[in-house]
Amino acid sequence: MDSSPSLPQAYNSQQKVAFEEEKPLPAMMDRTSLTNTYWFSASIILGALVAGIILGPIVVLYTKQNALPLVPSGVILLWSGTIATVPQDWAICDGTQGTPDLRDRFILGSGSNAQYSPTQTGGSSSQTANITVDDTTLTTAQMPSHSHGGSTSIEDSPTIYYDVN
Helix, strand or coil: CCCCCCCCEEEECCEEEECCCCCCCCCCCCHHHHCCCCEEEEEEECCEEECCEEECCEEEEEEEECCHHHCCCCCCCCCCCCHHHCCCCCCCCECCCCCCECCCCCCCCCCCCCCCCCCCCCCCCCCCCCEEECCEEECHHHCCCCCEEEEECCCCCCCEEEEEC
16 A cells, blocks of 8 residues: 555645646656655645734745655755754764864855855854053953943844843
């Protein structure tokens, strides 16, 4: 008995549309390897009211089983979980197994007009500054405890308030 789920259904202004299994897949995927192996559930939401905000059309795709071969080798993805639950055949970008060491790092984009080129590693995780008063450079221990506050906002976005110690 085949235990694979039936194809999901989606609804639009024409009432009912079935997802078709035979739609062309991207060229990087081998169509012959997909027979009864990869299951998906999908939702198409034409509009939703969440906390008083109207969300536009969205499509959500969830993998149910064995979708790892659909991710090309070498792709770096965000993933949530514990080290113990890393999917089989995945590698953590910790500098081992031929991966870059991205511990304590954040991936950012590059390009012709970007600040960083593809081979750059970005900046430091901490900053230092020298404070000089009357020709004496102060150490951290010599500076009194204090804080600074501020705020920032972008048009049509909430204002963000922060403190700097």
